[in-house]
Amino acid sequence: MKKFKKLICDTDDGSSTIFLPDLNEYYHSKHGAVSESEHVFIKNGFYFWMKNNPNRRCCNIFEVGFGTGLNAFLTNRESKFMPKINFDYSCIESHPLELAEVEQLNYDTYLFDKDNIFNSIHNSKWNLPVKLSNNFSLLKISSDIQNYNFELNTDIIYFDAFCYRVQPEMWSIEVIGPIIDSMNKSSVFVTYSSMNILFEMLKDLKLEVEKIKGPSNKKKMIRAIKNY
Numbered sequence: 001m002k003k004f005k006k007l008i009c010d011t012d013d014g015s016s017t018i019f020l021p022d023l024n025e026y027y028h029s030k031h032g033a034v035s036e037s038e039h040v041f042i043k044n045g046f047y048f049w050m051k052n053n054p055n056r057r058c059c060n061i062f063e064v065g066f067g068t069g070l071n072a073f074l075t076n077r078e079s080k081f082m083p084k085i086n087f088d089y090s091c092i093e094s095h096p097l098e099l100a101e102v103e104q105l106n107y108d109t110y111l112f113d114k115d116n117i118f119n120s121i122h123n124s125k126w127n128l129p130v131k132l133s134n135n136f137s138l139l140k141i142s143s144d145i146q147n148y149n150f151e152l153n154t155d156i157i158y159f160d161a162f163c164y165r166v167q168p169e170m171w172s173i174e175v176i177g178p179i180i181d182s183m184n185k186s187s188v189f190v191t192y193s194s195m196n197i198l199f200e201m202l203k204d205l206k207l208e209v210e211k212i213k214g215p216s217n218k219k220k221m222i223r224a225i226k227n228y
């Protein structure tokens, strides 16, 4: 993917996102960036896994497409309610944003970030794990996912790539297969997409796949559980 012009804009819930005019593509739903992330990743990924794995004391999360860092930020906020669980959050990004772009996003004020975590997320070095809070460490990997060698055993996958129209290669078995291989038993894969190609691929990979209610007026999203 080459570098495209970026515009910062507001979504319907008042939180900001990034728009790529050349691709006519947003980083989040224009109906609400924070509400989409909370619904797709936090409620249906993070809390779903917590409910199904009540005895686990550590949790490895992997995000595809770190982008604005919103999902890392929201996940860190929730981790504070679970001080007995250690979270290792890894995320991959091929085109990190410039700090000047990040500074125009309003997530810190929108979500009352009194500990300045959003800044810490963006100021932390790439490719080095950092402790963001007592029970949460962050590893931002600067790479194309196609060149990344999965060594982690993951519990939760946040798959937040651009849509199929813009980047069909991200929704291919070459990208998705190694991600699924990295997943532990009883782990969960969530994405905002409800695309049939993905649904069938995950089914072929022997995951228990469902289309569930999506955020706001998006009808469905996909969640898949790996039971082996």
Ligand SMILES: C[S@@+](CC[C@H](N)C(=O)[O-])C[C@H]1O[C@@H](n2cnc3c(N)ncnc32)[C@H](O)[C@@H]1O
Binding pocket: 001, 026, 027, 028, 064, 065, 066, 067, 068, 069, 070, 071, 092, 093, 094, 095, 096, 143, 144, 145, 146, 160, 161, 162, 167
């Ligand atoms: C939908 S946006 C990210 C949304 C992000 N999770 C957020 O909350 O801001 C998709 C992201 O995937 C990144 N991306 C595109 N191709 C990639 C690749 N091959 N490997 C890793 N990241 C990629 C883009 O640069 C972009 O930041």
